[in-house]
Each structure stands twice: as structure tokens, then as C-alpha cells.
Amino acid sequence: MGIQIAPSILSADFARLADEATAVSNADWLHVDVMDNHFVPNLTIGMPVVESLAKATSTPLDCHLMIEDPDRWAPGYVEAGAASVTFHVEACRAPIRTAREIRAKGARAAMALRPATPIEPYEDLLSELDMILIMTVEPGFGGQKFLDVCVPKIRRTRQLLDKHGLDLWIEIDGGVSADTIERCAEAGADVFVAGSAVYAADDPNAMVEQLRGLAEQATGR
Numbered sequence: 001m002g003i004q005i006a007p008s009i010l011s012a013d014f015a016r017l018a019d020e021a022t023a024v025s026n027a028d029w030l031h032v033d034v035m036d037n038h039f040v041p042n043l044t045i046g047m048p049v050v051e052s053l054a055k056a057t058s059t060p061l062d063c064h065l066m067i068e069d070p071d072r073w074a075p076g077y078v079e080a081g082a083a084s085v086t087f088h089v090e091a092c093r094a095p096i097r098t099a100r101e102i103r104a105k106g107a108r109a110a111m112a113l114r115p116a117t118p119i120e121p122y123e124d125l126l127s128e129l130d131m132i133l134i135m136t137v138e139p140g141f142g143g144q145k146f147l148d149v150c151v152p153k154i155r156r157t158r159q160l161l162d163k164h165g166l167d168l169w170i171e172i173d174g175g176v177s178a179d180t181i182e183r184c185a186e187a188g189a190d191v192f193v194a195g196s197a198v199y200a201a202d203d204p205n206a207m208v209e210q211l212r213g214l215a216e217q218a219t220g221r
Helices: 014-022 047-056 070-079 095-104 120-128 148-164 181-187 204-219
Strands: 004-007 030-035 061-066 084-088 108-113 131-135 169-173 191-194
Touching: 004 030, 004 204, 014 047, 030 047, 047 061, 047 070, 061 070, 070 084, 070 095, 084 095, 084 131, 095 108, 095 120, 108 120, 108 169, 120 148, 131 148, 148 169, 148 181, 181 191, 181 204, 191 204
Parallel strands: 004 191, 030 061, 061 084, 084 108, 108 131, 131 169, 169 191
Antiparallel strands: none
């Protein structure tokens, strides 16, 4: 599996989401941050916007649910058009059941970890997942500074996957830029969420390619 770049629409112009999706047409995914003002101190978008966005772009949607009770809501995001749905293990009461429901509806199932949440207690759950999302900032807001303290967790996660022979993706979200992507790729990440770095660039598509190139160079892919 090659390096994948997922621009985050959290940094896009919400009044022009269809146009903003087109502006990153060479991206592998479009990352959609769903926040409920309970699990995180911010309120963004929900299922109706995801459904509309799925109709407006051919880029698959990577929905990151930063919400309470994802067990209840996650399957609905697949029905709304998401190709990948991520739930936070800190908010999930039945992660295996939720992952299986997401997969049964035809999407990739992913589990997210806050910066302070270790991967090791969830080693036995890994085979139920398609991706691990390691937050490299505290979830809730875009534009935060990358937390270097999370890099060792990326490396430990890759080691666990290799130990069990699992073909899971490791996604990184938070502060990803031309200055930080190489160290994450070298540590074992292969899917990169980038918001401000992409949408603040003069040419978002060119920035997607620049980030991809830097990650590929760091891993020799």
C-alpha cells in the first residue's frame, strides 16, 4: 500500500465544500471531521452534510467521528456515503461490535486514539480493524501544533501490526505538514490527514503532491 494523503475539510471554506473538494482532486481521501461539542469542545458537521458531500465528489470520504456514543451513530455514516468511518475508542462502549457493523455495511472500520491513549491495551482488537488513527494533536480543533511525543506511539503501533502480520493502515491526524510528515512516515504511518497545510496553500493539489513525495522519500517507496 502506497502513501495516502487525506486533506481535512475542517480547514476548508464550509460555504464552498463542493468546490473545496474539487480543489484537492488528486487526494486519496477527503477527511471529514464530525464533532458534537460533547466528546470534543467544538461543533462541526453531521450526517446530512456528509451525504451531500458524497454526492458532490468522487473522492472517497474518510469520516472521523469525534462524538459521544459512536456505537449508535457510526453505521449511519456509512449509509450517508462514507467509505471509511473512524470511532474514538475512548468514547466507544463496544468497539468490536461497532467495527463489525461498519464493515458489514461496506466501509473500512478505523479506531482513533487521543495523544495520551496507548495502543497496547487494544492489541487484541487490531484484527477487527482496517486502520488505526493516531491523533498527533488533541482532537477538537484544526491548526494545532504537531505533538512530537506521539511519534514513538506510531512506531510501536507499526511494530504491533508487524508482530501479528496485520495489513492495517496507520493514519496520522494533527499538525501534518511538510515539516512533520517525514518523521511520521519513517515511524510507520502511511495515511496522512492534512488540513491547514493543504487548504492554506496557494495550490492545494500541488501541496498534496508535495506531501506525498516527502512521505515516499522518507520511506523509500
